[in-house]
Amino acid sequence: MITTAVTALNRHREKVSLVGYFVVMLGLTLPLATMLGSAYEDGKLTRSLIDLHLLVDAIDLEGVSVFLLGIFIGLLILLTIDPKKRWQGYLLWIGLVISLLGLWTIGLFIPNIEFTSMTNLGWLAVGTLLGLVLGGGRKLLRTQTAQALEFRSAAKGIYLIVALLIVSALIETHLVYPTIFEITADGVSIVSSETSGVSVETDGLARNAVLSGIFILTVRRFIQYDSEEDFFVLGPRGSGKSLFLIGAYLEALNRGRNDEATKQTPLQPSQELMKMVENLDQRSEGWLIEATGRGEIKDLAFQYVHGSTFPKNVKVSSIDYAGEYLSRLPDALSGAVTEDDADNTLLRLSDGVEDADTLILLVDLERYANGESLDISEYFSILQAADDKGIFVVATKADVFIEDFQKEQGIEPHLAFDEFKDFVNQRLRQSEQIDSLIRQTAGAEIHPVYYQTTENENGDRVPMRDETGSVMTIGFDRLLNELGR
Numbered sequence: 362m363i364t365t366a367v368t369a370l371n372r373h374r375e376k377v378s379l380v381g382y383f384v385v386m387l388g389l390t391l392p393l394a395t396m397l398g399s400a401y402e403d404g405k406l407t408r409s410l411i412d413l414h415l416l417v418d419a420i421d422l423e424g425v426s427v428f429l430l431g432i433f434i435g436l437l438i439l440l441t442i443d444p445k446k447r448w449q450g451y452l453l454w455i456g457l458v459i460s461l462l463g464l465w466t467i468g469l470f471i472p473n474i475e476f477t478s479m480t481n482l483g484w485l486a487v488g489t490l491l492g493l494v495l496g497g498g499r500k501l502l503r504t505q506t507a508q509a510l511e512f513r514s515a516a517k518g519i520y521l522i523v524a525l526l527i528v529s530a531l532i533e534t535h536l537v538y539p540t541i542f543e544i545t546a547d548g549v550s551i552v553s554s555e556t557s558g559v560s561v562e563t564d565g566l567a568r569n570a571v572l573s574g575i576f577i578l579t580v581r582r583f584i585q586y587d588s589e590e591d592f593f594v595l596g597p598r599g600s601g602k603s604l605f606l607i608g609a610y611l612e613a614l615n616r617g618r619n620d621e622a623t624k625q626t627p628l629q630p631s632q633e634l635m636k637m638v639e640n641l642d643q644r645s646e647g648w649l650i651e652a653t654g655r656g657e658i659k660d661l662a663f664q665y666v667h668g669s670t671f672p673k674n675v676k677v678s679s680i681d682y683a684g685e686y687l688s689r690l691p692d693a694l695s696g697a698v699t700e701d702d703a704d705n706t707l708l709r710l711s712d713g714v715e716d717a718d719t720l721i722l723l724v725d726l727e728r729y730a731n732g733e734s735l736d737i738s739e740y741f742s743i744l745q746a747a748d749d750k751g752i753f754v755v756a757t758k759a760d761v762f763i764e765d766f767q768k769e770q771g772i773e774p775h776l777a778f779d780e781f782k783d784f785v786n787q788r789l790r791q792s793e794q795i796d797s798l799i800r801q802t803a804g805a806e807i808h809p810v811y812y813q814t815t816e817n818e819n820g821d822r823v824p825m826r827d828e829t830g831s832v833m834t835i836g837f838d839r840l841l842n843e844l845g846r
Contacts (some may be wrong), residue, residue, distance in 0.1 A: 392572060754798065762784065
């Protein structure tokens with residue numbers, strides 16, 4: 362029962378988080394709306410600034426109010442259109458309505474504005490149009506673009522407006538100071554006051570400060586773009602870096618076809634990666650992936666979107682090269698190798714590791730099964746030189762364990778992948794070197810991935826293809842989900 366609940370919670374945790382954030386916002390909206398009203402009624406500086414409309418004949422207080430409301434509405438419209446933030450936009454509309462109703466209950470804003478006035482409607486339209494422009498609404502005029510349909514300026518604008526209102530209201534409610542100047546139709550005049558000094562009204566200060574802080578932080582998390590996380594793939598020569606990137610890209614290409622955020626965010630694959638995908642896509646018996654020539658560097662990279670409620674852009678990249686560079690990489694990362702001594706490939710590898718948030722370390726299961734050296738001893742020095750990085754350990758060519766797993770479990774791995782993953786982890790942890798690597802990475806799990814393969818007449822493993830001629834990848838979908846968490 363508990364296991365089922367935990368599984369369901371993990372599966373829907375994005376939606377649970379969204380509901381949680383909304384409940385917090387909903388619970389804080391009314392008390393904060395009351396604080397806003399008190400700040401307007403009691404605040405000296407705020408009232409004086411608002412009264413500046415008396416010096417401007419073209420717009421009165423009602424016009425200023427609906428104009429500012431229009432800006433907020435324009436920004437909120439863009440957030441609702443944004444496929445990555447549409448649910449946040451829907452819930453912010455509810456929050457806006459509740460805030461306005463809360464102000465209405467204390468006789469502010471809506472009761473003081475004649476919304477049937479053409480002048481006020483005009484200012485509302487102008488404010489909305491300005492909000493659309495400031496929030497990046499010009500993107501809507503582009504019929505085709507290589508960029509994701511995101512309105513980050515709109516989200517930032519909404520956050521700044523909300524934060525400014527809350528902080529200003531908190532200050533005006535609890536900061537006591539004499540009136541400094543007065544604004545009338547005749548102009549601005551200095552007010553002489555017998556009282557001087559500034560004090561703080563402590564009654565309710567702690568409560569309002571805590572509520573304001575929670576609300577601002579919640580709104581920030583609610584609308585911010587947890588935009589990118591970069592993963593860089595490392596592996597010894599022949600460990601399957603290229604095929605790993607191809608398999609991950611093909612899986613990313615086929616996931617989330619019904620999700621707007623995923624469909625409208627380009628994968629941005631590198632040219633070298635697409636050449637390899639094209640070769641593998643040919644309906645041939647073999648792999649048709651050419652070896653990287655000496656002195657040649659191939660940038661293999663793509664991005665994908667993980668999540669629908671709080672989408673995140675995840676970038677996966679690697680560098681394919683001829684020769685072996687892992688043994689030189691630790692010195693390059695620690696600064697023991699100068700730029701003059703390092704060649705271009707080594708510098709590119711070092712930059713890739715330093716720029717990444719997380720490293721993906723490949724372990725070649727074919728070598729393991731054949732009793733060959735895994736060539737992963739350099740991983741330990743790399744982890745010490747890049748100790749601030751997250752780590753994923755991926756077992757490539759896991760199809761070599763299929764037969765053993767079927768004999769033990771009586772089922773194909775893709776039908777019981779969790780059990781297959783446990784099987785691979787148990788087998789690999791029997792190796793002292795791999796067990797030490799897992800301990801070095803604080804107990805990270807090993808994620809097996811493979812292509813469905815078969816043996817040809819020469820005994821070589823070649824990819825199996827479905828009825829459409831496409832290769833079949835196993836485990837990559839689970840891995841992409843793990844990378845996006």
